[in-house]
Amino acid sequence: MSESAPTSGNGNGKAKGKLAIYWAASCGGCEISILGIDTKILDVAAAFDLVMCPCIADGKVRDIEKMADGEIDVCLFNGGIRTSEQEYMARLLRQKSKCLIAFGSCATEGCIPGLGNLHNRQEIFDNSYTSETHSTENPDNVRPQAVTEVPEGKLHLPIFYDTLKTLDQTVDVDYYLPGCPPESPRIWEAIEVLLSGNLPAKGATIGENTTVCDYCPRTRKNKKIKEFKRTWEVIPDDETCLLEQGLICAGLATRAGCGALCPQVNSPCIGCYGPNEGVEDYGARFLSALASVIDSEDPDEIDEIISKGIPDPIGTFYRFSLAGSLMRRGKRPAPAATSQ
Amino acid sequence: MAEKIGVYVCHCGSNIAGKVDVEEIAQWAGENLDDVAVSRDYKFMCSSLGQQMIEDDIKKEKLTRVVVGACSPHLHEKTFRRACSNAGMNPYLMDLTNIREHCSWVHKDRSLATEKARALISAAVQRVKHQEPLEPMYVDVNPATLVIGGGIAGLQATLELADAGYHVYLVERLPSIGGHMAQFDKTFPTLDCSACILTPKMSEAGQHENVTLLTYAELEEVSGSVGSFKVKIRQKSRCVDYDACTGCGICVEKCPRKVLDTEFEAGMGNRKAIYMPFPQAVPRVPVIDQDSCIWFERQKCRACEKLCPTDAIKFDQEDELIDIEVGNIIIATGWKPFDSKKIPQYGYGRLANVYTSMEFERLCNAAGPTNGKIVMRDGKTVPKSIAIVHCVGSRDDRHNPYCSGICCMAALKFGHLVLEKTDAEVYSFYIDMRTNQKNYEEFYQRLLGEGMRFVRGKVSEVTDAARMPTEQGKLIVQCEDTLIGRQQRYPVDMVILMGALEPQEDARELGLKCGISCSMEGWYTERHPKLDPVATMTDGVFVAGTCQGPKDIPASVAQGAAAAARVAGMITKGKVMIEPIVASINEQACSGCKICNNMCPYNAIEFIEETETSRVITALCKGCGTCVAACPAGVITGAHFNNKQIFAEIEGALWDALQPAAESSSQAETVPASAS
Numbered sequence A: 001m002s003e004s005a006p007t008s009g010n011g012n013g014k015a016k017g018k019l020a021i022y023w024a025a026s027c028g029g030c031e032i033s034i035l036g037i038d039t040k041i042l043d044v045a046a047a048f049d050l051v052m053c054p055c056i057a058d059g060k061v062r063d064i065e066k067m068a069d070g071e072i073d074v075c076l077f078n079g080g081i082r083t084s085e086q087e088y089m090a091r092l093l094r095q096k097s098k099c100l101i102a103f104g105s106c107a108t109e110g111c112i113p114g115l116g117n118l119h120n121r122q123e124i125f126d127n128s129y130t131s132e133t134h135s136t137e138n139p140d141n142v143r144p145q146a147v148t149e150v151p152e153g154k155l156h157l158p159i160f161y162d163t164l165k166t167l168d169q170t171v172d173v174d175y176y177l178p179g180c181p182p183e184s185p186r187i188w189e190a191i192e193v194l195l196s197g198n199l200p201a202k203g204a205t206i207g208e209n210t211t212v213c214d215y216c217p218r219t220r221k222n223k224k225i226k227e228f229k230r231t232w233e234v235i236p237d238d239e240t241c242l243l244e245q246g247l248i249c250a251g252l253a254t255r256a257g258c259g260a261l262c263p264q265v266n267s268p269c270i271g272c273y274g275p276n277e278g279v280e281d282y283g284a285r286f287l288s289a290l291a292s293v294i295d296s297e298d299p300d301e302i303d304e305i306i307s308k309g310i311p312d313p314i315g316t317f318y319r320f321s322l323a324g325s326l327m328r329r330g331k332r333p334a335p336a337a338t339s340q
Numbered sequence B: 001m002a003e004k005i006g007v008y009v010c011h012c013g014s015n016i017a018g019k020v021d022v023e024e025i026a027q028w029a030g031e032n033l034d035d036v037a038v039s040r041d042y043k044f045m046c047s048s049l050g051q052q053m054i055e056d057d058i059k060k061e062k063l064t065r066v067v068v069g070a071c072s073p074h075l076h077e078k079t080f081r082r083a084c085s086n087a088g089m090n091p092y093l094m095d096l097t098n099i100r101e102h103c104s105w106v107h108k109d110r111s112l113a114t115e116k117a118r119a120l121i122s123a124a125v126q127r128v129k130h131q132e133p134l135e136p137m138y139v140d141v142n143p144a145t146l147v148i149g150g151g152i153a154g155l156q157a158t159l160e161l162a163d164a165g166y167h168v169y170l171v172e173r174l175p176s177i178g179g180h181m182a183q184f185d186k187t188f189p190t191l192d193c194s195a196c197i198l199t200p201k202m203s204e205a206g207q208h209e210n211v212t213l214l215t216y217a218e219l220e221e222v223s224g225s226v227g228s229f230k231v232k233i234r235q236k237s238r239c240v241d242y243d244a245c246t247g248c249g250i251c252v253e254k255c256p257r258k259v260l261d262t263e264f265e266a267g268m269g270n271r272k273a274i275y276m277p278f279p280q281a282v283p284r285v286p287v288i289d290q291d292s293c294i295w296f297e298r299q300k301c302r303a304c305e306k307l308c309p310t311d312a313i314k315f316d317q318e319d320e321l322i323d324i325e326v327g328n329i330i331i332a333t334g335w336k337p338f339d340s341k342k343i344p345q346y347g348y349g350r351l352a353n354v355y356t357s358m359e360f361e362r363l364c365n366a367a368g369p370t371n372g373k374i375v376m377r378d379g380k381t382v383p384k385s386i387a388i389v390h391c392v393g394s395r396d397d398r399h400n401p402y403c404s405g406i407c408c409m410a411a412l413k414f415g416h417l418v419l420e421k422t423d424a425e426v427y428s429f430y431i432d433m434r435t436n437q438k439n440y441e442e443f444y445q446r447l448l449g450e451g452m453r454f455v456r457g458k459v460s461e462v463t464d465a466a467r468m469p470t471e472q473g474k475l476i477v478q479c480e481d482t483l484i485g486r487q488q489r490y491p492v493d494m495v496i497l498m499g500a501l502e503p504q505e506d507a508r509e510l511g512l513k514c515g516i517s518c519s520m521e522g523w524y525t526e527r528h529p530k531l532d533p534v535a536t537m538t539d540g541v542f543v544a545g546t547c548q549g550p551k552d553i554p555a556s557v558a559q560g561a562a563a564a565a566r567v568a569g570m571i572t573k574g575k576v577m578i579e580p581i582v583a584s585i586n587e588q589a590c591s592g593c594k595i596c597n598n599m600c601p602y603n604a605i606e607f608i609e610e611t612e613t614s615r616v617i618t619a620l621c622k623g624c625g626t627c628v629a630a631c632p633a634g635v636i637t638g639a640h641f642n643n644k645q646i647f648a649e650i651e652g653a654l655w656d657a658l659q660p661a662a663e664s665s666s667q668a669e670t671v672p673a674s675a676s
């Protein structure tokens, strides 16, 4: 065991804790990042019994259902809530866990799956199941149904919701761990915090309270921008702040935690670590900061700078945070037929 | 611990109660809003009885927060803060919400106005719970004052303060102080010689031990705030060594280059390339107009340099930036004349003998280009008839909606001067005769007696197209005489257009530098039009004279003196309170991205190189919130306007939308998870 091994492991004679890791609307990257803590995983295994982690271990929902309330010590929950099954699991794990952690961008702010909130279920299904998309072959126009009658009886599929919700829009959350995915060293730091028993106030984000720029070695002089450029348009120099070179770098608005990985390899930050402490709406913050540095007083010129340089405003400002933003979703169309 | 909030809804006589059901709202707030311990309505909350009511409640009911629904915070925020202070409550735990300007004065429908007032009261109640006690800060008042503009208003302010023993920096953009008054011959209604009453004040200001005169200079930049402004002045290059020059005037006399003087002589006379605008100019130090000087044009001449007995001519002199520190600023930048060419049907610029009023001032001035002889453009013919057209560019929606206030009187003054100096007939074409100051109406009666003719009507055209033999070679003034209801044509030799007083071209820009705003037209906005006419919304910045709106000399002088008195009051007090409503940066969390660095309109943000973080210089911050909104990391907090307070306020305003208990968060009935 390494020197930094937790002291509350069974080596100390204490009972092992119970850990659950669950995924909802997410990509699986969070699990990979957990495995990325490398040999420290052994320390985790020493401290906890893994009662559930569909990605890497066997585990049954009914076993969880049988547990006493609060029996699980820590649940790392990644993914947003898009279906009834995910909602059920969120509620179940909330009930059974002492400490529920919204893990990763999907759970904390909706992330890429949350961009689906620009559309509704109907549109998403149309896009996924019509034969018109190149990758789809569905001549009978089969759609997923919540209930399907088959000779053997009824088959159930989870209901697909119109709107993806973040974990804390669904159940009460104790702590947050941002990042898409959270960086392995930050995960280990968070686990150390949990093991230390020295817990932060409920509702806290376990991490930094500054932004990526703080870790970015690039020099900053003067933020006055006449033209936003897209990444393929320039090869930036590797000394100066990327934003000052016209590239929309979200490092300003994005919580530190990654160590400024992207800007250090000449690529602007895209904001995967979410808003900084105390910021209510990531996109609005970032937008108003960028608006402040546009170097023009002339409305027409400003329009030009914006329309040329920011062709995809939602993707630029709300790529990770749409579902968790004040808006939560795009405008709802008139209610459509609800059958799945 | 829950707060105990007192809510007070003001009737403002019938100002609010006429459109808003204040009694019902007060009752509603008491019954429906959480933590409201007392809720009352009252006729005049700002009266001493209203204030007493708040004070008594704070003491008796142990209130911890106060909400007043009344008028604009501009008017009475201080009043109610003071009432809270008197009762021992931190004044920043009070919120004044404006249900007068925002509700009763702008809405017609009583029930809608009432609903809006209800929303505002609810918003204030939610907000006030999150307000935090703040402690006011005090700064010393620098006893020096900056006066911008050396017209009569600025001169008066300067001398009042200088005589009271305080230092004044007087900055004038032209080569000499004096302003427009220096161009006049006589002043209405007393017909004092303008120069005789003005020049003593000019030379007093020029020689006063407490006055630093900076002429041919302009304001470059202002930072800081009341009590301690830092000001940068650009001293334009005169090409003359100010200290070496004795004002002998040899250079001016010998300079071979004559140019049209469009400033002081209003285009009626000439000056040299090196010039003093007029003989009594203060200071008596000429300037070289680099646009007309032969040396700057083609490196020839240097006559002035050769002949100057003190070697004062310095062709390579450069603009100089002078830094000064003052506690207060008085702006007295005056007015500019309306461009009469904007009304082409009056013929100015096209018909030779149509004059602007400022041209005519120079024409009848004894020290003017004709030595005061009233002659036509040919320089010799004495006019036999003169028409004076009122309201040119004033009271005219296409140009300026306002009355310039002084031109009726100036027209009467011109009438008198013409009748005194010539045998010409004088017609005044007026819409209304505005003579409502002391001795003005008497002056009008006097002119009626002197034989000036008055035609009531708006002139539609001035033309030289004759229709009758009697009109041949004349200017014909076409006007409907509204008293007899007939269109008339008046053939005359000369026409004078009484152009409007307009704000200076750069009024807005200068206002911005000093942090004050202008009306739509460009006149500076006073703190209160009736009760605080020389103060502005920016503490320590005052306005005086015509830059605040058209007015005559007596009123300009009165404002100059009033502004000086206000400044003297501040200096005597020694310290001023500055609002603790300022921004602060959590330097631990600041990433040093520098977004905020160029943002602050008051230059209150500095970047600390060692820590690579930004910092707000509290004494300079005005709490405008610009940086708070701009910081992408959200690490700048605006005291009294933090996120919690603003979100609570929004939720309070939307109280009715939030009423029905939020529907269950589940989006559909939950189906059991499929078997695993």
Ligand SMILES: Cc1cc2nc3c(=O)[nH]c(=O)nc-3n(C[C@H](O)[C@H](O)[C@H](O)COP(=O)(O)OP(=O)(O)OC[C@H]3O[C@@H](n4cnc5c(N)ncnc54)[C@H](O)[C@@H]3O)c2cc1C
Residues within 6 Å of the ligand: B148, B149, B150, B151, B152, B153, B154, B171, B172, B173, B174, B177, B178, B179, B180, B181, B184, B186, B187, B188, B189, B217, B218, B219, B332, B333, B334, B335, B336, B357, B358, B361, B406, B410, B413, B501, B504, B506, B510, B544, B545, B546, B547, B551, B552, B553, B554, B556
């Ligand atoms: C034809 C005519 C006749 C009039 N006759 C009379 C009369 O007989 N009696 C009477 O009572 N009133 C008369 N008036 C009104 C009178 O002109 C004004 O009341 C008076 O000039 C106001 O003085 P002031 O100091 O406010 O402005 P001004 O006289 O305009 O002085 C302002 C000064 O500020 C300077 N300045 C402007 N901008 C700047 C800047 N950015 N930086 C530095 N300096 C600056 C200007 O150069 C000027 O010297 C007359 C007006 C007109 C049009």
Ligand code: SF4
Residues within 6 Å of the ligand: A212, A213, A214, A216, A217, A218, A220, A240, A241, A242, A243, A244, A249, A250, A251, A252, A260, A263, A268, A269, B593
């Ligand atoms: S490149 Fe990006 S992360 Fe680096 S300083 Fe500039 S804005 Fe910040």
Ligand code: SF4
Residues within 6 Å of the ligand: B251, B254, B255, B256, B257, B273, B274, B288, B292, B293, B294, B295, B296, B300, B301, B302, B303, B304, B305
């Ligand atoms: S050098 Fe210029 S200012 Fe001097 S005398 Fe010649 S023209 Fe006049």
Ligand code: SF4
Residues within 6 Å of the ligand: B390, B391, B392, B394, B395, B402, B403, B404, B405, B406, B407, B408, B409, B431, B432, B433, B434, B498
């Ligand atoms: S003072 Fe007389 S001339 Fe001047 S704008 Fe007013 S009404 Fe017209």
Ligand code: SF4
Residues within 6 Å of the ligand: B582, B583, B599, B600, B601, B602, B603, B604, B605, B616, B620, B621, B622, B623, B624, B625, B626, B627, B628, B638
């Ligand atoms: S709030 Fe910010 S931008 Fe505004 S004055 Fe203060 S420091 Fe400057």
Ligand code: SF4
Residues within 6 Å of the ligand: B585, B589, B590, B591, B592, B593, B594, B595, B596, B597, B613, B614, B630, B631, B632, B633, B634, B635, B636
């Ligand atoms: S904008 Fe915010 S994070 Fe950036 S330098 Fe200013 S205070 Fe720091």
